[in-house]
Amino acid sequence: MNDTRFSSAIHTLILISESETAMTSEQIAESVGTNASYIRKLTGLLKRNGILDSGRGISGFRLNIHSEELSLKRVYEALYETEHVHLFDLHQNPNDGCIVGRHIKPVLTELFAKLEAEAGQALRAVTLADCIETMKTRIGRENK
């Protein structure tokens, strides 16, 4: 059930943003604690969405969007290939013969869409730069 795509991708993006030299998928994988092919899967999705860039004579990746303009909502959209933050699944076979069973799907679809839109707003409010800032504050505290 564990899905660490989002978490691994934020780690990857912080590395790419903060590294002085372009990092390869092997180097990223070593820091994230996974294998390079998994990182290439994530970077592939991030490239397709225009978040990352690679090639053009350099080896490794670079950010295509300034970290202050890169919201976690966009990262989520790239990784899950959807504009909707997914929270809950609908049960698929309610009984049409029952009045509640007949109306439950639109009721829950509307409710879940509202909750998911709110979760999307929360993700839109956080940028990669915010994550980096939080990390730098922690690193600064450690070095005191």
Place this chain on the structure above:
Amino acid sequence: MNDTRFSSAIHTLILISESETAMTSEQIAESVGTNASYIRKLTGLLKRNGILDSGRGISGFRLNIHSEELSLKRVYEALYETEHVHLFDLHQNPNDGCIVGRHIKPVLTELFAKLEAEAGQALRAVTLADCIETMKTRIGRENK
């Protein structure tokens, strides 16, 4: 990956709230479109949290909390046996030898906790009565 527990439980609670006679797990299962043992698993969790009541000479379940006071946050807590709405999983093996790897876990833990608290607030703002109200509006429109 599909988890329809929350969706099925809301359906179940609407039935129990709106039925004139106490409904059994078999009757609920028929409307939800699942089997009675799955419904008993859900009702067991809802009973443990004090949301439902059963026994005491009646067959079937009844709500132990007024639908206007029963938030979906409490339903979620009962079903998942946690006070936290779970959104994202952390990758487990970041590399301590890298400065980003060493600090990513607390940074993402803090971020995810904030997002999950916001999702929890959104669930707290919706009651079972709200869901019933939405359904009644739809049924009213259908009957026009």
